[in-house]
Amino acid sequence: MDRPGWHPHLWHPFTQVATAAPPLRVVRGEGALLELDDGRRLIDAISSWWVTLHGHGEPSIAAAIASQARRLEQVGFSDFRHPAAEQLAERLAACSGLERLFFSDNGSTAVEVALKIAWQWWRNRGEPRQQLIAFEGAYHGDTFGAMAVGERSLFSEAFEPLLFAVARAPWPATWWDDDGVEAREAAALARLEQLLETPTAAVILEPLLQGAGGMALVSESFLRRVEALVRASGALLIADEVMTGFGRSGHLFACQRAGIRPDLMALSKGLTGGFLPMGVTLAREAIYAGFIGTAPGLTLFHGHSFTANPLGCAAALASLDLLQELPERHQQFEARHRPHLEALARHRLVRRPRLLGSVAAFEVATDQPGYLNPVGPRLQRLALERGVFLRPLGQVVYLLPPLCLDDDQLTHCYAVIDAALSSL
Structure with missing residues (x-):
């Protein structure tokens, strides 16, 4: 079924062709900007679904990928290893405190791997636990295991x-x-403690901020009390840092900001600076040890064709270099947001402002909360007309820009949101 403005062979995610506007055609990206085929330039205020960490076309990451491509572009990781994977594993272990790294290919599969590891670890010990605990409102991805631990909704x-x-x-x-x-x-906490009376394999959470669930922020002290309850029960703690990882919280990992240490951590999105798809699941050494033995059933039978792809590893290493060379970009973004959000919070339509690192969010006053609230698409169209790309989550409006966004661009984003709200 062909419709004007739609490509005859493409199938777009989260999109109902019968009602959605045709997708815009991007021909180039540079820094915080996207260039369309009609010459318009848009500020990418959501980092292209939260992946473009340092900005589009970041030269150092592009150069690292090109250099790696001339040496080794791919090799099967079951039978081989390579320097880029070794270096990335060493660096992520050092900065996370989790010693073992399992590669996959995106955020959903990084979560799937964490769930499978947690479940099988107890089975390998001869004491299988049958319960998994997640939090209301969570989103962990769109593969089956990730959907199961996410909030049940129209999506699932x-x-x-x-x-x-x-x-x-x-x-x-x-x-x-x-x-x-x-x-x-x-x-x-009372409810979680009650649930943990049943032997539990793992508790999974998005540390500090539920992303797709509406940029729902919890306090650092709450997460520390959650961790204490999980530890007392003997269950494993899984941190889904697919969105919050790599500086988005103002710290390298949101777990570090909250002062908790998970047993397993899922990473993706900003891992490669947005250049290439890659996922990682980090685990404590003691968990890894539970899969070693002569019985074949102890093995973690999971893998991906592009596991530890050398190009992705090279991109991730270059992205880590930038985070470590320019730490002020993620450490100071929250302070840059704050005065703008404080001013915007006085708007008559703004409710529940919240801020974490490079993520600022609020809710539009409405009688119809939810992802399908039409106020989101209306605000998106109004912002596009003024040169800013937003993608509200229903009535929840947020900014999650690349770390390279300059002060003038940030000011423009807030001015556009204010004008769009006033146009509703």
Whole structure:
């Protein structure tokens, strides 16, 4: 079925062709900007689904990929290893405190691997645990295991009969000037403690910030109390840092900002600076040791054709170089956001402003909360007309720009949001 403005052979994600506007055609990206085929330039205020960490076309990452491509572009990782994978594993282990690294190819599969490791680790010990716990509102990806531990919604409804059961605890999201957060946190912790009375394989969470679930922020102290309960129960703790990793929280990892140490961590998105798809699951050494033995069933039978792709590893190493050479870019972004968000928070339509590192978010006052709220597409169109690309989550509007965004561009983003709100 051909429609004007749509390519006859492409199938776009999260898109209903019958009702959506045709996708824009991008021909070039540079820094925080996207150039369209009609010559317009847009500020990419959401880092192209949160992956473009340092900016489009970052020269040092492009050069690292080109250099690696001339030496080795791909090799099967079951039978071989290579220097780029070794170096990346060493550096991620050093900066995360988790000693073992398993490569995959995107965020969903990094989560799948973490779930499989946690589940099988208990089985390998001869004491299988049958419960997994996740949090209400979570999003962990669109493969089956990731869907199962995410919030059940329209996104997963068609597959509900195929998803395994998951116990759920409340996520006591908070925002500026929130007087009720302590009571919500106490109720959430009480429920989690109750759930943990059942032997549990693992608890999975997005540390500090649920991304696709509406940029829902919790306090650092809440996460520390969650960790204490999980430790007391003997369950494993899985941190899904697919979105929050690599400086997005103002720290290299959100777990570090919160002061918690998970047993397993899923990474992707900013891992390669947005240049190439790659996922990573980090694990404690003691977990890795639980898969070693002469019995074949102890093996983690999981893999991907492009596991530890050398080009992706080279991109990730170059991205880590930038984070370590220019730490002020992620460490100071929250301070850059703050005065703009404080001013915007006075707008009559702005509710529940919150801020974490390079992520600023708020909700538009509405009687119809939810992902399908039409206010999101309306704001997106209004912002596009003014040169800024946003992708609101229903009534939740957020900025999550590349770290290279300059002060004038950041000011323009907030001015466009203010004008768009006033046009509603």
